[in-house]
Amino acid sequence: MLALGSLVIGTDEVEDESDDGQAAPENGGDEPPMHEGGGSLLDNLEMMDPPEVIETGSDGDDVLSGSPGPDAIDALAGHDLVEGGAGDDTLGGGEGDDTLDGQEGADALAGDAGDDLLYGGNGNDELLGGDGADILYGGAGDDALHGRDGDDLLRGDAGADLLYGGAGNDTLDGDDDATDHLVGGTGDDDILMGVGDVALGGAGADLFTLAATADAAQILDFDADEDSLVILYEPTSDGAEPEVELRTNPDDPTLTDILLDGEPVLTLPTEAAPHAADIVLLAETGGPTAAT
Structure with missing residues (x-):
């Protein structure tokens, strides 16, 4: 486990089973496996290997780089650039608009206050934006991203990722190469x-936009009164739109499946399922049309 300032990062799995047997985010979706703790940035730091570099910046604009091994770097205040290098690194930006780049290894990055840019790089990384409008990129690996306060952009990239927007009007993109858990x-x-x-x-x-694939996705809490659903589809040579059908899930009547041309693409709670006419179809090379 890593303790990184107000962030405590554990090794819990990012998915669990909900009461209905569906995969759900850890803790029922209220919080990902990150929670608040106490202490300053480098207090109670625990790593599998002792860090080769424990470095502290200044209250100015710093450029700090780690070593080929595991590093712990606290940039403090200012608009800082911090690069971890190879190894499992722990990087803190402090107050200010910071850029943190974990690079290789399983890294833990915390932006703190300010509009921060965080890159996890290769490895199973954990990123915390903090206060401000932050941009978080997980990179390759199974990453956990937490935007916290502010209007944040979170992108998991390759791997099975957990994205948690927190407070604010956030954009979450898990990418489409593996099963991701997305909590707005x-x-x-x-x-x-x-x-x-x-x-x-x-x-x-919330606006849910689904890229229709062979593996059906799930929405756990759709609210037809205020949420919106857009389904992207690949256009055919004749320009025909897919047929949308809603049907009760054959294994669980509390769930509804949405099908495109007979193939299930999404499962969501029956009690809040949208009407077919409220689903927007969007060809990936064309404009939106309402399902009929």
């Missing part, structure tokens, strides 16, 4: 779903 949190969020993804919008009027 409080605010009007844009949630982009791909292969087998599981999404929980949370409070607010």
Whole structure:
């Protein structure tokens, strides 16, 4: 486990089984496996290997680089650039608009206050944006991204990722190469779903955009009164739109499946399922049309 300032990062699995047997984000979707703790940035730091570099920046604009091994770097205040290098690194930006790049290894990055840019790089990384409008890129690997306060952009990239927007109007994109868990949190969020993804919008009027794939995705808390659903599809040579059908899930009557041309692409709660006419179809090379 890593303790990184107000962030405590554990090794819990990012998915669990909900009461209905569906895969769900850890803790029912309220929080990912990150939670608040105490202490300053480098207090209670625990790593599998002792860090080769423990470096502290200044209150100015710093450029800090790690070693080929595991590093712990606290940039403090200012608009800082911090690169971890190879190894399992722990990087803290402090106050200011910071850029943190974990690069190789399983890294833990915390932006703190300010509009921060965080790159996980290769490896199973954990990223915390903090206060401000942050941009978080997980990179290759199974990553956990937490935007916290502010209107954040989170992109998991390659791997099976956990994205949690937190407070604010966030954009979450798990990419479409593996099963991701996407939790919008409080605010009007844009949630982009791909292969087998599981999404929980949370409070607010959320927009779910689904890239229809062979592996059906899941929305755990769709609210037909305020949420919106867009389904992307690949256009055919004749320009025909796919046929949309809603049917009760054969294994669980509390769930509804949405099918395109007979193939299930999405499962969501029956009690809040949208009408077919409220689903927007969008050809990936064309404009939106309402399903009929």
